[in-house]
Amino acid sequence: MSRSPALASAPGMEFGLADAEFRGLRDLIRKHTGIALHDTKRALVQARLGKRLRQLGIEGFPAYVAFLAGPDGPGEIRQVINAITTNLTRFYREPHHFEHLQHQALPYLVRERAATKRLRLWSAGCSSGEEPYTLAMTVLAGVPDIARWDARVLATDIDTEMVRTCKEGVYAAEQAEPLPAEWHRRHLSSTDRPDRLTVGDAARRLVTCKPLNLLDPWPMKGPFDIVFCRNVVIYFDHDTQVELFARIAAIMADDAWLYVGHSESLFRVAPQFKLVGRTIYRKTGTG
Numbered sequence: 001m002s003r004s005p006a007l008a009s010a011p012g013m014e015f016g017l018a019d020a021e022f023r024g025l026r027d028l029i030r031k032h033t034g035i036a037l038h039d040t041k042r043a044l045v046q047a048r049l050g051k052r053l054r055q056l057g058i059e060g061f062p063a064y065v066a067f068l069a070g071p072d073g074p075g076e077i078r079q080v081i082n083a084i085t086t087n088l089t090r091f092y093r094e095p096h097h098f099e100h101l102q103h104q105a106l107p108y109l110v111r112e113r114a115a116t117k118r119l120r121l122w123s124a125g126c127s128s129g130e131e132p133y134t135l136a137m138t139v140l141a142g143v144p145d146i147a148r149w150d151a152r153v154l155a156t157d158i159d160t161e162m163v164r165t166c167k168e169g170v171y172a173a174e175q176a177e178p179l180p181a182e183w184h185r186r187h188l189s190s191t192d193r194p195d196r197l198t199v200g201d202a203a204r205r206l207v208t209c210k211p212l213n214l215l216d217p218w219p220m221k222g223p224f225d226i227v228f229c230r231n232v233v234i235y236f237d238h239d240t241q242v243e244l245f246a247r248i249a250a251i252m253a254d255d256a257w258l259y260v261g262h263s264e265s266l267f268r269v270a271p272q273f274k275l276v277g278r279t280i281y282r283k284t285g286t287g
Contacts, residue, residue, distance in 0.1 A: 014050065015046065015050045015053050015060055015061055016046075016060065016061070017042060017045065017046040017061050018061065018062075021061040021062060021064075021065050022042050022045060022046075024065050025045055025049070025061075025065065025080075026041075026045070028068065028077070028080065029045075029080065029081070029084055032077055032080075032081060032213070032215070033081055033084075033085070033158060033213065033215065034214065034215050034233075034236045034237075034240045034244070035084070035085075035235045035236065036235055036236065036237045036240075037084075037235070044084070045084065048083040048084055049061075049064065049080065049083055049084070051083070052064075052079055052080070052083055068080070078160060081158055081159065081213075082159050082160060082161050085158065085159050088127070088231075089127040089128060089130045089131055090130050090175045090176075090177075090178060091130045091133065091134050091171075091175055091176045091177075091178055091179045092134050092178040092179045092180070092183075093130070093131065093134075093178065093230075094230070094261075094262060094279075095178065096277075096278055097228070097230075097259045097279070097280065098134060098135075098138050100257075100259075100277055100280055101135070101138050101142070101226065101257075101259075102138050102141055102142040103142075105225075105226060105257050106138070106139065106142035106143060107142070108255075109225050109226075110142075110143055112255065113225070116150075117148055117149045117150055118149070118150045118151075119139065119143070119149055119150070119151040119152070119225055120151075120152055120154070120222065120223065120224045120225050120226075121135050121139070121151075121152070121153045121154070121224065121225065121226040121227070121228070122153075122154045122156070122220075122224045122226070122227045122228070123135060123153065123154065123155045123156070123228045124156055124212075124214065124227060124228065124229040124232060124248070125156070125157055125158075125214070125229060125230070125231070125232035126155035126156060126157045126162070126163075126166055126209065127157055127159075127162050127166075128162045128165040128166055128171070129155060129162075129165060129166030129167075129169065129171075129199075129207070129209060130171065130175055131155075131228060131230070132153045132154075132155035132166065132207045132209070133169065133187075133199050133203050133204075133207060134179070135153050135207075135226070135228065136153050136202075136203040136204075136206040136207050137179070137183045137186075137187050137203050139151055139153070139206060140186075140187070140202055140203065140206075141183065151206055152206060152208065153206045153207045153208070154208055154210065154220060154224075155207055155208065155209045155210070156209075156210050156211065156212035156214075157209075157211065157212065158211070158212065158213045158214070159211075160211050163209050163210065163211045166207075166209035167209045169198055169199035169204055170191060170196055170197070170198045170199075171196065171197055171198075171199075172195060172196060172197075173194075173195050173196060173197050174195075176188055176197055186200070186202075187199060187200045187202065187203045188200065214232070214244060215240075218247070218251065220251070221251070222251035222252065222253070223251060223252055223253040223256070224251055224252050224253065224256060225252075225253050225255075225256050225257075226256060226257055226259075227248055227252060227256065227257070227258045227259070228259045229248060229258065229259070229260055230259060230260055230261040230262075230264070230279075231261035231262075231263070231264070232261070233245075233264065234261065234263060234264060238269070241269050241270075242269055242270070245266060245269060245270035245272065245273070246270070246272065249270065249272035249273065249283060252283060253283075254283055255282070255283065256282070256283055257276075257280060257281065257282050258273055258280075258281040258282070258283075259279065259280055259281075260279050260281065261279065262279055264279065265279075266281055271284065272284055
């Protein structure tokens with residue numbers, strides 16, 4: 001599950017995007033999502049939002065910017081966010097994270113939470129849901145007496161269309177190819193289409209999918225034992241990253257783990273965490 005702007009070859013380039021409109025849209029996107037789009041992303045904005053202009057029957061970007069500033073603008077901003085964010089994910093992406101979770105983090109948590117039997121995981125920026133369902137499968141593999149546990153995986157994303165997909169739990173069969181064979185057999189079932197698979201009840205019961213903008217107030221209280229926030233902040237500026245990881249640290253248990261994307265580092269960003277593995281962090285002060 002990752003979220004990042006990326007160039008697209010889709011239709012929508014027929015609308016010209018002048019400097020003034022691009023700056024206005026860029027500022028709007030940054031205000032609402034924290035994503036800092038550079039000049040190199042003009043073609044992305046032009047292509048993605050150009051399709052939206054055609055859907056609305058708007059003649060060009062000047063009129064669209066005016067529309068966003070009008071009474072219907074607040075409702076349209078959600079469409080801007082959905083259009084501009086890219087979702088690249090698959091089951092069991094970056095396997096070393098799930099291996100660490102299953103064989104190191106979960107055995108520790110099973111021991112330390114034996115009295116409460118409470119386990120909380122958060123997939124922050126869950127995209128279409130493959131990551132949180134893989135987390136659920138990992139918990140089912142790593143906690144033998146899971147029926148006795150109050151275990152939950154919270155899956156959140158800013159893109160409401162992706163949250164809808166997460167709730168549906170139906171995916172292209174190729175997305176599941178990286179899963180261990182046993183997990184594939186136990187947790188995925190065929191649908192009426194040979195190229196689609198659905199997530200089974202055991203994993204579904206653990207996962208709750210909700211829309212959430214990470215810049216907004218968070219309704220959940222925690223504490224979380226495991227947080228996956230992978231490939232979410234790579235387009236945030238430094239100050240936004242510092243603020244976000246401070247908020248994440250505040251909602252985590254003192255002995256919790258944080259997993260970030262393969263190209264991300266918390267060096268000089270989040271002193272609340274220490275590196276304990278490849279893109280694996282733990283709150284400062286824990287062993």
